[in-house]
Each structure stands twice: as C-alpha cells, then as structure tokens.
Amino acid sequence: MKLIINHSSQQPIYEQIAEQIKAKVINGTAREGEMLPSVRSLSKELKISALTVKKAYDALEHEGFVNTVHGKGSFIAGTSPQLLMEEHRKEVESDLEMAILKGRRCGMTDQEIRQMFDLIMEE
Template sequence: MKIIINNSSQQPIYEQIIDQIKSLVVSGELKEHDMLPSVRSLSKELKISALTVKKAYDALEEEAFIITVHGKGSYVAGMNQELIMEEQRKEIEADLELAILKGRRCGMKDEELTELFNLILEG
C-alpha cells in the first residue's frame, strides 16, 4: 500500500491518509479482508505520529471502510456498491465545485460555466 503525504498541502495529514485509503478501496486496489499496515508501522514508514494514523484509521472505521480487530489489526471491510458509488459521487462533486470556483475567479458567469459544461459533456 503506497500512501504519499504532501506536507505543503492545506489538507491535514490524517485526511490525506483517509482519502488515499478510500481511493485504494474504491479502485479495487485494496480488497475486502486485505490487512492494512499497523498504526506503528505506517507511522514509521510515513515518518509521522502514530496518533495521526490512529485518527485516520478511527475515521475510516467510523465510515465502515475498515474493521479493526483488537490485537489482530485493521482490515478492509466488505464494501457495498452503493457506498462505493456515493464516495465516487462525492469526489466528482468536489472536483466540479473546484472547477466552478476557478471559473468564477476568472470572471465567468454561471451561464458560461453551464455552456462549457454541456459542451464538454457532448465532447
């Protein structure tokens, strides 16, 4: 499992870990029952605090992406297709929001953005 931390990013490190693990699960690179690195080993590998990794794992467990078995480790949970689709929708929505903000910063009106979007869809 390859996780890359961007220290110059505005996004907190634990969120970067969460997003990357979610992406690996959604893409199928990490499959159900795959074991994740231990909190200690991942923190050592990324050269960050174990508490940061623990926070990411806790959040992933809360969102039902992973299951932690005390004394045995953390594993990828069985993902239902609706949850995977919802995650993908969230990512696309965030990307579209960024594109709209960028267009507005450049002075584009909503009608122009809509026209551009429809042009790209037809592409």
C-alpha cells in the first residue's frame, strides 16, 4: 500500500496514515477484506515507529474502517454507505469551516459570507 508521510506537516504521522487509508477505502482503491501491511513492515517501509502505525490502525478500527484479527493482521472492513456518507460530510464541513475562517480573516462579515455562499449555490 502506497502511503506518503509529510514529516514537515503539522498533522501527526498516525493521522496522516489513517487519513490516507480512509481515502483509499472511500474512493474504492482499498476493498473490503484486503489485508493491510503488517505494523512492522509498514513502519520499516515508512521509517517510523511501529507504535505510530499501531496507533493509526487502532484509530481506523475505532472508526470502523479496519478489522484486526489477533495473529492474522488488519483488514479493510466492510463499510456501510452511511459511514462513507458521514465521512464525506465531515470533509465538506471541514472545507466550509476553513472557507468561513478565511473570509473572516479577510474582514468579511458573516452576512457577506452567506451572500457569497448563496450566490455560489445558485450556479
């Protein structure tokens, strides 16, 4: 599995790993039942601590994207359409929050931001 770690990013490495695997599940490049690289092999490949990879896998399991079978490994879980839709909503919400913050930093009022949003939605 091809993952890219940005060591100069403010985002923790385990989050970068988890986000990239989630993206692969959402866009369909990682399929249900597909085995993830072992914690040890991925940590060697990325030249990071095995604990960091384990933390990413644990986070993915907690969110329902991965199932771990003791002694066998971690596998892409069957994801429901509702789970995928919720992830898409989170991404859109995050993008909208960033746009609002940027507008406010530029001195725009909330009303101006709403008007701009409404104008864009009409197109």
